[in-house]
Amino acid sequence: MSAATKPASTDAAQMMSGAEVVLRALKDQGVEVIFGYPGGAVLPIYDALFQQNAIRHILVRHEQAAVHAAEGYARSTGKVGVVLVTSGPGATNAVTGLVDALMDSIPVVCLTGQVPTHLIGNDAFQEADTTGITRPATKHNYLVKKPGDLARVMHEAFYVAKSGRPGPVVIDLPKDILINKAPYTDAPDTPHRSYRPRTEPDGEQIRKAVRLLKAAKRPIVYAGGGVINSGPEASRLLREFVRMTGFPCTNTLMGLGAYPAGDPLFLGMLGMHGTYEANLAMHGCDVMLNIGARFDDRVTGRLNAFSPGSKKIHADIDPSSINKNVPVDVPIVGDAGRVLAALIEAWKAEEAPQDKHVLTSWWRQIDEWRAKDCLRYRQEGRIIKPQHAVKRLFEITQELKRETFITTEVGQHQMWAAQYFGFHQPNRWMTSGGLGTMGYGLPAAMGVQIAHPDALVIDIAGEASILMNIQEMGTLAQYRLPVKVFILNNEYMGMVRQWQELLHGGRYSESYSAALPDFVKLAESFHAVGMRAEHADDLDRVIREMIAIDKPVIADICVAKDENCFPMIPSGAAHNEMILGPDQEGGVAGVTDEGKVLV
Amino acid sequence: MSEAGNAQRAATIAVLVENEAGVLARVIGLFSGRGYNIDSLTVAPVDDTGRISRITVVTSGTEMVIEQIKAQLDRLVPVHKVSDLTMEGPHLTRELALIKVVGAGDSRVEALRLADAFRARVVDATTESFVFEMTGAADKIDAFCALMRPLGLAEVSRTGAVAIARGPRGLN
Numbered sequence: 220m221s222a223a224t225k226p227a228s229t230d231a232a233q234m235m236s237g238a239e240v241v242l243r244a245l246k247d248q249g250v251e252v253i254f255g256y257p258g259g260a261v262l263p264i265y266d267a268l269f270q271q272n273a274i275r276h277i278l279v280r281h282e283q284a285a286v287h288a289a290e291g292y293a294r295s296t297g298k299v300g301v302v303l304v305t306s307g308p309g310a311t312n313a314v315t316g317l318v319d320a321l322m323d324s325i326p327v328v329c330l331t332g333q334v335p336t337h338l339i340g341n342d343a344f345q346e347a348d349t350t351g352i353t354r355p356a357t358k359h360n361y362l363v364k365k366p367g368d369l370a371r372v373m374h375e376a377f378y379v380a381k382s383g384r385p386g387p388v389v390i391d392l393p394k395d396i397l398i399n400k401a402p403y404t405d406a407p408d409t410p411h412r413s414y415r416p417r418t419e420p421d422g423e424q425i426r427k428a429v430r431l432l433k434a435a436k437r438p439i440v441y442a443g444g445g446v447i448n449s450g451p452e453a454s455r456l457l458r459e460f461v462r463m464t465g466f467p468c469t470n471t472l473m474g475l476g477a478y479p480a481g482d483p484l485f486l487g488m489l490g491m492h493g494t495y496e497a498n499l500a501m502h503g504c505d506v507m508l509n510i511g512a513r514f515d516d517r518v519t520g521r522l523n524a525f526s527p528g529s530k531k532i533h534a535d536i537d538p539s540s541i542n543k544n545v546p547v548d549v550p551i552v553g554d555a556g557r558v559l560a561a562l563i564e565a566w567k568a569e570e571a572p573q574d575k576h577v578l579t580s581w582w583r584q585i586d587e588w589r590a591k592d593c594l595r596y597r598q599e600g601r602i603i604k605p606q607h608a609v610k611r612l613f614e615i616t617q618e619l620k621r622e623t624f625i626t627t628e629v630g631q632h633q634m635w636a637a638q639y640f641g642f643h644q645p646n647r648w649m650t651s652g653g654l655g656t657m658g659y660g661l662p663a664a665m666g667v668q669i670a671h672p673d674a675l676v677i678d679i680a681g682e683a684s685i686l687m688n689i690q691e692m693g694t695l696a697q698y699r700l701p702v703k704v705f706i707l708n709n710e711y712m713g714m715v716r717q718w719q720e721l722l723h724g725g726r727y728s729e730s731y732s733a734a735l736p737d738f739v740k741l742a743e744s745f746h747a748v749g750m751r752a753e754h755a756d757d758l759d760r761v762i763r764e765m766i767a768i769d770k771p772v773i774a775d776i777c778v779a780k781d782e783n784c785f786p787m788i789p790s791g792a793a794h795n796e797m798i799l800g801p802d803q804e805g806g807v808a809g810v811t812d813e814g815k816v817l818v
Numbered sequence: 819m820s821e822a823g824n825a826q827r828a829a830t831i832a833v834l835v836e837n838e839a840g841v842l843a844r845v846i847g848l849f850s851g852r853g854y855n856i857d858s859l860t861v862a863p864v865d866d867t868g869r870i871s872r873i874t875v876v877t878s879g880t881e882m883v884i885e886q887i888k889a890q891l892d893r894l895v896p897v898h899k900v901s902d903l904t905m906e907g908p909h910l911t912r913e914l915a916l917i918k919v920v921g922a923g924d925s926r927v928e929a930l931r932l933a934d935a936f937r938a939r940v941v942d943a944t945t946e947s948f949v950f951e952m953t954g955a956a957d958k959i960d961a962f963c964a965l966m967r968p969l970g971l972a973e974v975s976r977t978g979a980v981a982i983a984r985g986p987r988g989l990n
């Protein structure tokens with residue numbers, strides 16, 4: 220790479236206000252929309268926004284929602300999501316969103332206002348140590364103290380947010396920096412001084428991996444969010460690799476959509492609420508190929524009992540994900556798409572034949588596990604089963620052939636959405652996996668709808684979670700975003716209630732959703748449409764009406780109050796100690812005192 | 819997990835970083851946030867432009883934890899290079915200490931005699947005190963301080979370890 224071809228000459232730099240530099244950099248980075256909320260420290264940026272048309276600003280109702288909206292936008296498009304908030308409370312309100320994006324590897328650039336440089340450290344009005352507070356909440360952060368650094372930092376922030384393992388980046392902008400003149404320079408075409416993540420895998424490691432995979436008797440492909448992060452091509456290559464090898468494939472919660480649901484080689488999601496067949500195949504495999512997943516505790520269960528007999532290959536763009544929780548035999552550092560392309564090529568080049576015969580007997584074993592039909596439920600009588608509500612929602616959207624995006628809040632409804640809604644493509648499923656942030660789904664859906672105005676965007680919600688960012692109904696109304704909020708209303712913090720039932724002797728401490736609002740009237744007061752399904756016979760009609768209406772809708776689906784989410788591997792238990800359901804003999808196996816201390 | 823997997827070891831890690839605001843806080847925050855040990859940490863600019871600083875961290879943990887520490891350091895945006903001197907061949911470790919000993923009579927004479935044996939230099943003296951300057955490996959300084967304790971050890975100030983590989987091999 221020749222550094223000298225296009226020097227970023229400061230001589231030729233245009234001078235403009237700092238706020239104009241910020242907007243110009245956003246435009247040059249290809250940003251079309253930002254999510255924000257004004258305040259004193261960022262007024263210069265709002266003033267500059269007022270005087271231009273290139274960038275659209277979406278006014279949210281709470282800064283946390285701005286970040287989740289940017290996450291939804293980013294996850295559904297593959298672009299960087301952008302946020303603009305004021306100093307002090309604006310920045311602190313954004314922190315939950317930033318940590319959410321950090322945990323789920325979502326590229327976000329968040330601009331925060333700051334008091335002028337000469338007041339920093341004086342406890343000035345609405346001053347907070349934003350870079351201090353957000354240091355562990357971001358992939359990286361900046362405080363711009365000199366006008367000459369502004370343009371460089373803006374461009375660098377985008378590079379950092381989207382390169383390697385993506386994540387949130389904060390730029391803290393003192394008000395004097397926004398008002399005073401600053402030079403604008405283009406993004407440099409020289410490599411970053413210190414941050415250059417590796418994307419191309421090592422050839423020898425790939426060959427080692429292929430040798431193991433070719434000789435595997437009981438292989439499994441465990442693919443995660445990194446495949447989605449890598450872009451749609453990686454999902455295509457995953458499909459190609461799995462079909463070429465005939466291996467079974469499972470996805471993490473964050474990886475759903477990387478491999479098409481419904482495909483015979485797909486075992487469904489694995490982990491705490493994953494399928495019986497996926498978890499037992501992970502437990503019993505002899506060679507595991509992990510692509511872009513991080514051996515999260517929701518996935519591994521008790522570590523010393525995790526897939527005890529297997530050789531493990533782990534491909535990840537972030538070397539710190541490798542050998543973090545689980546020691547692996549063949550580490551591969553690289554981008555998921557590049558790794559898959561290399562594996563496919565090396566598989567074809569490797570002469571050793573694959574033993575199709577042993578693979579068939581592995582599949583026979585898997586099919587036996589599958590025959591348990593672990594996601595079976597019984598919809599009987601008039602009370603709507605939550606599983607059935609999601610299943611019908613999925614089937615009806617399939618029938619209508621609308622391009623559909625699903626977001627969720629956090630709880631049982633999130634897990635039922637993961638289990639019963641099938642994703643055939645990447646970037647259609649937005650959920651808060653790592654942090655598990657209640658209140659994520661509605662603002663994330665808003666961001667998705669902004670990016671895909673004609674698509675059907677549904678937030679599968681719980682009645683407790685939805686109240687955590689309910690104010691965003693106002694944003695939906697203002698921008699006429701026809702997001703559908705599909706509440707599985709069980710009148711409980713169901714996931715909490717479930718743990719209390721199974722692990723705390725049925726003492727339902729503070730987990731009842733008392734004094735709920737009337738969601739139909741609540742929708743109406745926010746200029747949306749409200750509807751309710753009280754009985755099983757209402758369900759299809761409500762779903763169809765909800766989808767047909769070209770406005771924001773809250774559909775309050777009254778579901779069974781005491782339903783538990785199964786299968787379940789209790790914390791601290793092993794994959795082969797999963798609870799299949801209420802009908803299982805022998806009570807709750809696998810729950811130990813050691814497990815109880817885990818979350 | 820095997821016995822070897824749980825064995826603890828010490829590691830002296832050298833980190834070259836961009837000398838920018840907050841970089842030390844990032845490194846320290848990483849250790850505290852993830853529960854790693856810091857036995858000592860030193861930092862100073864090391865290049866002629868003052869843009870690059872070198873951090874030396876002495877830490878300990880299982881092999882897996884030390885590998886994690888290195889990977890976590892390496893993914894910080896302003897980090898140029900991470901090197902595990904303990905694993906990468908022979909290296910030198912030095913620490914500087916200033917040691918104040920207060921006393922009179924025989925103990926004062928004995929302190930001076932031991933300082934000489936340890937090659938500690940007197941950098942300040944009054945009729946009732948000495949300040950010794952000493953450079954060496956941490957255990958040598960520990961040993962000297964232990965000897966001074968009964969002789970009137972009053973105060974110790976230590977830099978923490980700095981380290982470098984032996985031979986022509988460089989970090990960058």
Ligand SMILES: Cc1cc2nc3c(=O)[nH]c(=O)nc-3n(C[C@H](O)[C@H](O)[C@H](O)COP(=O)(O)OP(=O)(O)OC[C@H]3O[C@@H](n4cnc5c(N)ncnc54)[C@H](O)[C@@H]3O)c2cc1C
Pocket residue numbers: 322323324383384385442443444445446448449470471472473474488489490491492493510511512513514515517518534535536537540553554555556629630633634651652653654655656714
């Ligand atoms: C109530 C609740 C229950 C849950 N239950 C389950 C469950 O049953 N099953 C389950 O799976 N999860 C569950 N989760 C989610 C879980 O907490 C984790 O978020 C999830 O398992 C992590 O998914 P992942 O391993 O795919 O990693 P991600 O968090 O998506 O991380 C991606 C990994 O890929 C790497 N990467 C990023 N970009 C690339 C690239 N371009 N190329 C290669 N690698 C890349 C990253 O470095 C990282 O290691 C649950 C969450 C909640 C809130």
Ligand SMILES: Cc1ncc(C[n+]2csc(CCOP(=O)(O)OP(=O)(O)O)c2C)c(N)n1
Pocket residue numbers: 628629630631632633655656657680681682683684685707709711712713714715
């Ligand atoms: C911000 C936040 N606070 C608390 C929790 C802990 N928590 C996880 S699930 C849950 C209950 C969610 O209830 P609801 O939204 O009704 O969903 P359900 O489980 O009933 O489907 C709670 C409190 C959380 N994940 N996020």
Ligand SMILES: [Mg+2]
Pocket residue numbers: 630681682683707708709710711712713
């Ligand atoms: Mg609920």
